[in-house]
Amino acid sequence: MGNLNSTAREEDGPPALSKRGAEAAKPAISYLPEMLAAMGDLYDPETNPEGYVVAAAAENKLLYKDILEPKLCEAHRKLSEVAEHELFSPYYGDMRGMPNVRKAVAGLMEELVVKKKKLDPDCLCLTPGVTSAVNMMAFVLGNPGDGVLIPAPYYPAFDNDLHTRTGLVPTPARMEKIKIDQPEDVPGLPVQWRITEASLEKGLAEAKAKGLNVRIFLLTNPENPLGFSHTVEELETVIKFVRKHKMHLISDEIYAGDCHSAREGDATHVSVLDLTEGDDIHVLYGMSKDFGLSGHRMGFIYTENKDAVKSISSLSGFQSVSGPAQAVLYELVSDLDFVRSYVAESNRRLRDACDKVQGHLTSLGIEFYRPTASLFFMIDLRKYLSAPTWDAEMELFQTFFKNKFIITPGKACHFKEPGYYRVCFAAASEEAMALLCNRLSKVLASVQVSNAAASDE
Amino acid sequence: MGNLNSTAREEDGPPALSKRGAEAAKPAISYLPEMLAAMGDLYDPETNPEGYVVAAAAENKLLYKDILEPKLCEAHRKLSEVAEHELFSPYYGDMRGMPNVRKAVAGLMEELVVKKKKLDPDCLCLTPGVTSAVNMMAFVLGNPGDGVLIPAPYYPAFDNDLHTRTGLVPTPARMEKIKIDQPEDVPGLPVQWRITEASLEKGLAEAKAKGLNVRIFLLTNPENPLGFSHTVEELETVIKFVRKHKMHLISDEIYAGDCHSAREGDATHVSVLDLTEGDDIHVLYGMSKDFGLSGHRMGFIYTENKDAVKSISSLSGFQSVSGPAQAVLYELVSDLDFVRSYVAESNRRLRDACDKVQGHLTSLGIEFYRPTASLFFMIDLRKYLSAPTWDAEMELFQTFFKNKFIITPGKACHFKEPGYYRVCFAAASEEAMALLCNRLSKVLASVQVSNAAASDE
Structure with a gap:
């Protein structure tokens, strides 16, 4: 191969990507690096109890195992028959x-x-x-x-x-x-x-x-x-x-x-x-x-x-x-019979998951906008910021990340004022969401102390 | 709904697409309209004997029914089992x-x-x-x-x-x-x-x-x-x-x-x-x-x-x-065992299909570039053009289309000179390819006569 890799080329280096190609390599969302790191080290009660709880992705994971997976397996079984496959x-x-x-x-x-x-x-x-x-x-x-x-x-x-x-x-x-x-x-x-x-x-x-x-x-x-x-x-x-x-x-x-x-x-x-x-x-x-x-x-x-x-x-x-x-x-x-019963059950479980997280937030004294549709709480953590700035919002996000959970900073959601975070209540199990709220409460307790200390100075 | 569709709007018409959106609506290849028409009316020996034989798409249809379809059905059967699906x-x-x-x-x-x-x-x-x-x-x-x-x-x-x-x-x-x-x-x-x-x-x-x-x-x-x-x-x-x-x-x-x-x-x-x-x-x-x-x-x-x-x-x-x-x-x-035996069988069938079409072309006295790989004959029909022009090449293509078969004009393949056509020898069954060659021979016979007549004038 040596003769094909000429010295001239090695001195110059290979041709670059296009301008737009290089730009596209940037993450699509600001907190993607943390997100990917967390998704590679996800919490599991048995195999990874110290792993991350991710409530920043807009996902509904409440119905896969017992309802969707069997239905998908059934779909594949049908498609294994030539007449259906055709x-x-x-x-x-x-x-x-x-x-x-x-x-x-x-x-x-x-x-x-x-x-x-x-x-x-x-x-x-x-x-x-x-x-x-x-x-x-x-x-x-x-x-x-x-x-x-x-x-x-x-x-x-x-x-x-x-x-x-x-x-x-x-x-x-x-x-x-x-x-x-x-x-x-x-x-x-x-x-x-x-x-x-x-x-x-x-x-x-x-x-x-x-x-x-x-x-x-x-x-x-x-x-x-x-x-x-x-x-x-x-x-x-x-x-x-x-x-x-x-x-x-x-x-x-x-x-x-x-x-x-x-x-x-x-x-x-x-x-x-x-x-x-x-x-x-x-x-x-x-x-x-x-x-x-x-x-x-x-x-x-x-x-x-x-x-x-x-x-x-x-x-x-x-x-x-x-x-x-x-x-x-x-x-x-x-x-469509499946679709109807699936959606009814999905909304039952979403309602339940929503209620559970709402209970945790209420007991922590965290204010929120009540969700009636889709998958999110927007919670108001303004008083826990070290300053009313986007930097402080990101700083608190990093503290959450260090404490093994991810929720979406409000800036990414185009909030006007720093200090709001989006919590997807259906992206993890009831138990994992309880753990997230527990980890959140610990962070907020320590932050309150340090901010109180800071404002005493 | 009436009140939402204001008169002003109806007079003006709805907003247009973007410039690039409108441009993208153009066909990706010059002969796409004929191609789509033909694909909607494909030859079948039993159900549509007067249908089109399409040898313009780069497809290998020689192994689907008896080799690939069973393998794909088997793949779906495996995926119907939860352990594999997971x-x-x-x-x-x-x-x-x-x-x-x-x-x-x-x-x-x-x-x-x-x-x-x-x-x-x-x-x-x-x-x-x-x-x-x-x-x-x-x-x-x-x-x-x-x-x-x-x-x-x-x-x-x-x-x-x-x-x-x-x-x-x-x-x-x-x-x-x-x-x-x-x-x-x-x-x-x-x-x-x-x-x-x-x-x-x-x-x-x-x-x-x-x-x-x-x-x-x-x-x-x-x-x-x-x-x-x-x-x-x-x-x-x-x-x-x-x-x-x-x-x-x-x-x-x-x-x-x-x-x-x-x-x-x-x-x-x-x-x-x-x-x-x-x-x-x-x-x-x-x-x-x-x-x-x-x-x-x-x-x-x-x-x-x-x-x-x-x-x-x-x-x-x-x-x-x-x-x-x-x-x-x-x-x-x-x-990989499947892959190896599939490719060996594929090449056997491609060789056979190639030989068969080659036989037809030779018996029709049509010159061609011999294929050793991929799926195509380039055939030389220059002498059948009414004139040595791209228009004449397209005109002959249209005659082929009228006679219920499609092969790719050389201009689309960036030939330098008009009169070459690409024939995909694996895009239809042996019998359909024989029919295509038969339809081709009839067109060429009539074209030769008319061109000969034209040059007598």
Whole structure:
């Protein structure tokens, strides 16, 4: 090999990556290194009691072992029979998903997401996860440099998903915090986060002041990191707003099935597609949240915009979903009886997990925004910061990490003020979440002391 | 819904797609509309005898029914058992592929692609097909506007795969056609296509004259559309050339296992990684050709460039391979005894299919470049064109289409001169390929008459 590796080359070094290639190597979220370290050393009551409890990933791990795994094994058993296996071509075909699979997905979405409208399988495109779907829509709908207006606080990875490979610029429209009269028996801060016309116009004005041309609005409903569904009134406000300003509306409804609150008066999920339709409405759904199958990388784009479908179909050649995975998906979601009973049980367990963590937080005297949907508590730890700064927020996060648990810092979720953290209450077992709260209480006790000491000086 | 769809909006119409979104809607290859029409109306001896025979897709359909399908059903049967199913996490994990799956793929590639070197699973990234891998490497290695030098003739879809989403500019380095003394018993044109230093320098000079900054060299070995493996001498020429000019070398070795010639003296596949190594060498492989599983969308990038791996890992969040598909892949490729016997049988059948089509072509008096590897005949139909133009080549293609078969026009394969067509001899059954040749002979007979008549005038 020696003669092929010339001296000249060794002196110069090999050619570099592209500029964007080098940029892409940066972590997609700020706390990824800690996250990866923790995921490589996860708590297990028997094999790794000193391991990390990770409540920073948006995962629902409460139903896999006894419900989903048997169903998936059953799906594979079916696919081991030639007659069933033959339903799925092994060859080149429709890159955005096989027609029979898209039909089954349309049925799933009619059950869980868009409940009043018949969905057309030809308006559906499969992508490897909703991350991929967001990036795809950013490419197809936005020109580089265009702004994307997002009600804030919002999901940490949108910044990466909208910008990398596509060059769009996320820009927040901060929701209003409206004080409410809350019955004594309802826990949590007496505040309702709301999208209002004023909040949207303010966000747009701020975006314009930054020189952004905003052509896309990205809604997450139910919300993340805040755990609630938007009301019909809010959705109508959004729809009127995007039409007034001629924007596309991408509605990420990946938590549509996770509406676990049983309390009367809490909004349940309504899809924008149940309120309007048109070439400017694009709904996203997937299997990573309600079904917790984040490793299956299964996202769905529903759009009646024929040009968008054409463009997505063409681009799907670069990011299509593997045939065998489509087949497994088909077996899972075409059984709507299973889907119905699964989601009912999922919400029972989510409600229970939510109640348990709520109990721990309450006993620790930690304030929080009460979740009614999706998977998160936002907890208020402002008084435990050494100073009201983002650095202090990250410093406390690092202390959590040293004490073997991870929760998401509020800055990553685009909170306006330092000191809030997102806790996913379904990402670990009841026992592991209790341990996390215990470790948290120890950190806070020591922090209170040291901060008290500091302020004595 | 009426009040949400304001009149103002209806007058203006909905917002448009992005510029690049609209561009992406264009077909990835020039003959895609005919291809899709034909694939929707495929020949079947019993159910659709008047249907199309498609020999334009690069597919190997000769082993699915009796060998691959039973093996895949067996893979699913294994995955229906909890203990086996548990080997594959259903949750977020390494987006570029699970470690155990990458280890199995490294073993597969050591068997079929890189035979003398131990491969490191940490240098492997899974992508949804090699199409996706090419696009990924274009993004990671090239800046928009950079040129990619490719020995020509070359694979039709590279133009799309290198340019869409990434903005790179493919530019040909035409191989030399060297006349050879060919024994009487060897069929085909007595010509050897060769990559030489002169051909590469000429291609680079032409690229520079177009103002291109060439930082990437893309080799396909074995070749497509020409069906042969490059010699060690040619590979060494390429390696010296890319190092002299400080380029990255992407070596697409997706046909590595398809070396069907049994004739002594025909080059068999050697990987560039068996001749050199370094941060500038990137090898691609996948399951779509040797295994014919194009619908599984399974591509592999092997690169020892740690920065590239980091960047690809990060970007893999947008185009990762679904967990269940990785599990099925694992069951298939970790059985190396199966892989060995499969590839031996595949080459027996490819040799046989190649011989049969060769017989038809010879009896029709059609000249061709003899394939020794990959899946294609390039046939010379120059004398059947109504004029020596690309329009006439496309006109004849349309006549083929009207007569219910599709083969790839040479222009799409970047031939220099009109009148060559690529025939994939493994994309249909022996009987269907015989029918294609029969339909071809009828077209050529009628064309000869009409052209003869035309030249009489």
